[in-house]
Amino acid sequence: MSSSSLGKLVKITVAIQAVTLVASYLAWVSDGCDPFIPFISDTDTNPASSWAFTVGFTFTGVLMVPLSFHFYQSRRNWEQENKESRIGRMNLISAISASISGISLILISYTPWHEQMELHMVQARMIFGGSMIWALLSTAISYRMLELDTRFSSLFRARRNWTVFSMACLLGLAISVYSYAGLSLAIPEGHMDTVLECSNLGNSSLSVAAFFEWLMVIGFAGVTYTGVQEARLMDQ
Numbered sequence: 001m002s003s004s005s006l007g008k009l010v011k012i013t014v015a016i017q018a019v020t021l022v023a024s025y026l027a028w029v030s031d032g033c034d035p036f037i038p039f040i041s042d043t044d045t046n047p048a049s050s051w052a053f054t055v056g057f058t059f060t061g062v063l064m065v066p067l068s069f070h071f072y073q074s075r076r077n078w079e080q081e082n083k084e085s086r087i088g089r090m091n092l093i094s095a096i097s098a099s100i101s102g103i104s105l106i107l108i109s110y111t112p113w114h115e116q117m118e119l120h121m122v123q124a125r126m127i128f129g130g131s132m133i134w135a136l137l138s139t140a141i142s143y144r145m146l147e148l149d150t151r152f153s154s155l156f157r158a159r160r161n162w163t164v165f166s167m168a169c170l171l172g173l174a175i176s177v178y179s180y181a182g183l184s185l186a187i188p189e190g191h192m193d194t195v196l197e198c199s200n201l202g203n204s205s206l207s208v209a210a211f212f213e214w215l216m217v218i219g220f221a222g223v224t225y226t227g228v229q230e231a232r233l234m235d236q
Contacts, residue, residue: 003235020056033198064102101130166219176209
């Protein structure tokens with residue numbers, strides 16, 4: 001795939017994700033649901049917003065899998081010309097992590113957590129865990145590139161900033177959930193009583209956790225968007 005086509009694929013993937021988040025939230029609010037920060041997955045429990053959640057994240061996940069493959073191939077080609085970079089193993093693990101996250105995103109689109117909570121939570125951890133590993137390794141790869149070519153300096157800085165932002169949000173999410181659920185770092189089953197068609201978190205810790213979840217997903221989207229610059233630099 002050419003660098004311009006790869007850049008366009010990145011833009012389309014991020015755009016679909018952004019539209020999905022906005023459409024899900026607006027549909028949720030328009031149906032009279034609590035506007036103050038539901039969990040993203042809460043929007044899948046209401047028929048008014050679940051269509052946007054399911055359709056949007058299905059397409060996002062479907063695009064993430066080939067996107068991870070094409071970036072793997074692009075980085076592999078670059079490594080062959082810059083063997084001292086030693087990014088091969090990181091590149092492979094990064095691609096696998098992104099693919100797992102994409103596949104899990106497709107699956108979670110059809111696993112509302114008010115119907116299959118345990119499976120949903122496993123899929124959510126696969127998405128966030130895979131995305132975080134991918135972000136960290138992509139940042140490390142861009143640093144290796146910077147060591148050999150200063151043109152990658154702005155890419156590394158942008159990717160580092162978005163990754164640090166995402167990690168901080170993940171930490172905030174974990175601390176907020178811990179303050180409510182303890183060491184399990186999972187939403188307790190008692191919360192299921194409120195997750196109907198319009199959930200009301202009813203707890204400040206959960207509202208804060210949901211807020212950090214939205215920010216973390218935005219952070220991952222930011223990391224993804226840096227791929228536009230990476231694709232362009234790879235082709236120069």
